[in-house]
Amino acid sequence: xxxxxxxxxxxxxxxxxxxxxxxxxxxxxxxxxxxxxxxxxxxxxxxxxxxxxxxxxxxxxxxxxxxxxxxxxxxxxxxxxxxxxxxxxxxxxxxxxxxxxxxxxxxxxxxxxxxxxxxxxxxxxxxxxxxxxxxxxxxxxxxxxxxxxxxxxxxxxxxxxxxxxxxxxxxxxxxxxxxxxxxxxxxxxxxxxxxxxxxxxxxxxxxxxxxxxxxxxxxxxxxxxxxxxxxxxxxxxxxxxxxxxxxxxxxxxxxxxxxxxxxxxxxxxxxxxxxxxxxxxxxxxxxxxxxxxxxxxxxxxxxxxxxxxxxxxxxxxxxxxxxxxxxxxxxxxxxxxxxxxxxxxxxxxxxxxxxxxxxxxxxx
Amino acid sequence: xxxxxxxxxxxxxxxxxxxxxxxxxxxxxxxxxxxxxxxxxxxxxxxxxxxxxxxxxxxxxxxxxxxxxxxxxxxxxxxxxxxxxxxxxxxxxxxxxxxxxxxxxxxxxxxxxxxxxxxxxxxxxxxxxxxxxxxxxxxxxxxxxxxxxxxxxxxxxxxxxxxxxxxxxxxxxxxxxxxxxxxxxxxxxxxxxxxxxxxxxxxxxxxxxxxxxxxxxxxxxxxxxxxxxxxxxxxxxxxxxxxxxxxxxxxxxxxxxxxxxxxxxxxxxxxxxxxxxxxxxxxxxxxxxxxxxxxx
Numbered sequence: 001x002x003x004x005x006x007x008x009x010x011x012x013x014x015x016x017x018x019x020x021x022x023x024x025x026x027x028x029x030x031x032x033x034x035x036x037x038x039x040x041x042x043x044x045x046x047x048x049x050x051x052x053x054x055x056x057x058x059x060x061x062x063x064x065x066x067x068x069x070x071x072x073x074x075x076x077x078x079x080x081x082x083x084x085x086x087x088x089x090x091x092x093x094x095x096x097x098x099x100x101x102x103x104x105x106x107x108x109x110x111x112x113x114x115x116x117x118x119x120x121x122x123x124x125x126x127x128x129x130x131x132x133x134x135x136x137x138x139x140x141x142x143x144x145x146x147x148x149x150x151x152x153x154x155x156x157x158x159x160x161x162x163x164x165x166x167x168x169x170x171x172x173x174x175x176x177x178x179x180x181x182x183x184x185x186x187x188x189x190x191x192x193x194x195x196x197x198x199x200x201x202x203x204x205x206x207x208x209x210x211x212x213x214x215x216x217x218x219x220x221x222x223x224x225x226x227x228x229x230x231x232x233x234x235x236x237x238x239x240x241x242x243x244x245x246x247x248x249x250x251x252x253x254x255x256x257x258x259x260x261x262x263x264x265x266x267x268x269x270x271x272x273x274x275x276x277x278x279x280x281x282x283x284x285x286x287x288x289x290x291x292x293x294x295x296x297x298x299x300x301x302x303x304x305x306x307x308x309x310x311x312x313x314x315x316x317x318x319x320x321x322x323x324x325x326x327x328x329x330x331x332x333x334x335x336x337x338x339x340x341x342x343x344x345x346x347x348x349x350x351x352x353x354x355x356x357x358x359x360x361x362x363x364x
Numbered sequence: 365x366x367x368x369x370x371x372x373x374x375x376x377x378x379x380x381x382x383x384x385x386x387x388x389x390x391x392x393x394x395x396x397x398x399x400x401x402x403x404x405x406x407x408x409x410x411x412x413x414x415x416x417x418x419x420x421x422x423x424x425x426x427x428x429x430x431x432x433x434x435x436x437x438x439x440x441x442x443x444x445x446x447x448x449x450x451x452x453x454x455x456x457x458x459x460x461x462x463x464x465x466x467x468x469x470x471x472x473x474x475x476x477x478x479x480x481x482x483x484x485x486x487x488x489x490x491x492x493x494x495x496x497x498x499x500x501x502x503x504x505x506x507x508x509x510x511x512x513x514x515x516x517x518x519x520x521x522x523x524x525x526x527x528x529x530x531x532x533x534x535x536x537x538x539x540x541x542x543x544x545x546x547x548x549x550x551x552x553x554x555x556x557x558x559x560x561x562x563x564x565x566x567x568x569x570x571x572x573x574x575x576x577x578x579x580x581x582x583x584x585x586x587x588x589x590x591x592x593x594x595x596x597x598x599x600x601x602x603x604x605x606x607x608x609x610x611x612x613x614x615x616x617x618x619x620x621x622x623x624x625x626x627x628x629x630x631x632x633x634x635x636x637x638x639x640x641x642x643x644x645x646x647x648x649x650x651x652x653x654x655x656x657x658x659x660x
Contacts, residue, residue, distance in 0.1 A: 059558070081560065086555065088551045088555060092551035092555040094569075095574075096573040105556075109560045
């Protein structure tokens with residue numbers, strides 16, 4: 001099912017005695033989600049991603065703008081008639097019902113000609129349970145399941161009614177690191193095999209990048225960038241997107257451009273033809289550093305962390321915004337990095353320049 | 365380990381002392397009295413040991429009347445008050461405007477003195493040479509003959525007694541249930557809403573099971589409280605409850621100890637033990653039934 005958001009806006013009016021300002025949770029969001037894709041809504045807390053999800057589910061009404069499922073305008077359709085499957089952050093499994101009763105719960109709500117027999121419901125529940133691989137747990141209560149299993153039950157409950165779209169609210173945040181890795185692959189597999197258009201919300205960029213077809217980066221209710229994960233990573237539109245994506249995070253420097261050269265501190269570190277002279281913010285991905293005896297950027301070496309395949313060089317520079325600069329370089333450079341200083345050459349495609357005031361990207 | 369034990373007992377000592385002196389000892393004492401025939405407080409003597417006290421009490425028409433009154437009261441008021449409280453607190457949970465006002469109004473009877481409330485009921489229901497009471501006034505609008513609710517037929521007195529009891533016990537139940545309803549995670553309701561669950565089904569399949577431990581607690585304490593009814597009857601019908609035919613088991617026990625017919629501690633003890641047995645049985649039945657319907 002194709003999903004279209006048209007100038008979607010949600011304003012929460014000011015509340016309380018103190019005159020606070022209205023909160024614009026989602027601001028003029030326009031986007032078309034192709035059928036069968038997996039979309040990750042990504043951003044820091046309070047950026048409006050969960051509100052967007054709630055608007056899609058119908059639990060909240062937009063202040064203005066429209067939502068279409070396929071060609072249907074569902075903007076004014078209440079949640080119960082939208083046919084969405086929603087997986088809650090805390091799963092919201094009914095604790096007094098067994099796994100099977102939880103899964104058949106949405107089916108039992110059907111009325112009239114859609115009413116199903118017990119056998120039909122049981123069969124549908126078994127089928128979806130097999131899909132998410134919980135068919136051995138159907139008689140248990142949610143409290144007797146692990147976090148990952150509960151997550152699957154919640155997905156099964158959302159999928160059993162064959163929703164037009166599937167929405168997941170922070171699906172992995174309640175799982176430990178190992179389960180998280182496993183479950184995100186599982187979500188990808190389930191989404192692939194059902195082909196249901198899926199939108200999930202996360203604040204974890206790694207999670208979003210690893211499984212999404214497209215990611216939507218949001219900040220303060222405003223969409224910053226939409227694109228394939230690698231594309232957004234390689235070509236951020238502004239400083240926020242650049243700093244939000246990537247682990248270890250991108251290294252940000254104060255710099256300036258003079259006569260087609262980028263200066264950090266007093267050193268000219270990179271040719272930047274076509275960039276007008278003036279102060280800029282330079283951001284360099286950790287993998288953009290190449291240690292080199294005659295390197296153009298000189299940093300104070302603090303320590304080297306060996307990780308096997310790669311080494312992580314931690315250094316410092318007076319123009320850097322953070323206390324330390326973290327760069328990831330191949331292990332073959334280990335011998336080149338020693339002493340009080342380390343010198344780097346920079347890979348041009350890993351260096352992004354931004355306007356010092358607005359944070360907008362300056363391309364070169 | 366041993367030292368720890370001594371310490372633990374030391375901490376428990378105050379509670380054990382008080383509970384022992386004021387709960388356990390009297391309980392055992394009452395049990396003993398109930399088998400001692402013709403016990404006399406003044407001389408601390410008795411004429412024999414046996415079950416005569418029980419057979420006397422069980423054949424006493426006043427006791428049987430009290431037993432009947434209490435059972436009617438329990439059977440009518442406990443389900444009625446619990447059900448009404450559920451409806452009201454569910455209603456309170458679903459409104460926004462004036463919720464605090466209604467909560468206060470519903471809680472008022474709880475902080476009002478029983479006898480003061482009784483007075484209000486007198487004004488509502490009592491017939492005097494000057495007025496038929498407010499209730500009769502309202503009934504008169506529908507063309508119904510005035511009924512003497514306080515001094516009249518048995519059913520009328522019982523009706524007033526039940527209305528009074530329900531009204532008095534509801535505030536506490538509403539308070540507890542409102543708390544229980546507020547503690548149910550909202551995401552359950554949102555999940556149900558997204559799945560298109562009808563309101564009634566949400567209430568019976570989600571809300572009720574979620575608050576079932578609280579409801580069960582209210583039913584158990586409701587039963588026990590209703591079996592111990594006494595002051596309510598006094599507030600409405602005065603102290604001579606036997607004459608009014610509105611005595612309760614606790615009222616009977618009190619009368620046997622201090623009332624006009626007073627001075628029969630053995631009979632009072634036997635009646636108390638019978639009441640204890642009844643409450644114990646009902647509570648056990650409740651516990652058995654609850655195993656299936658209460659989800660912790």
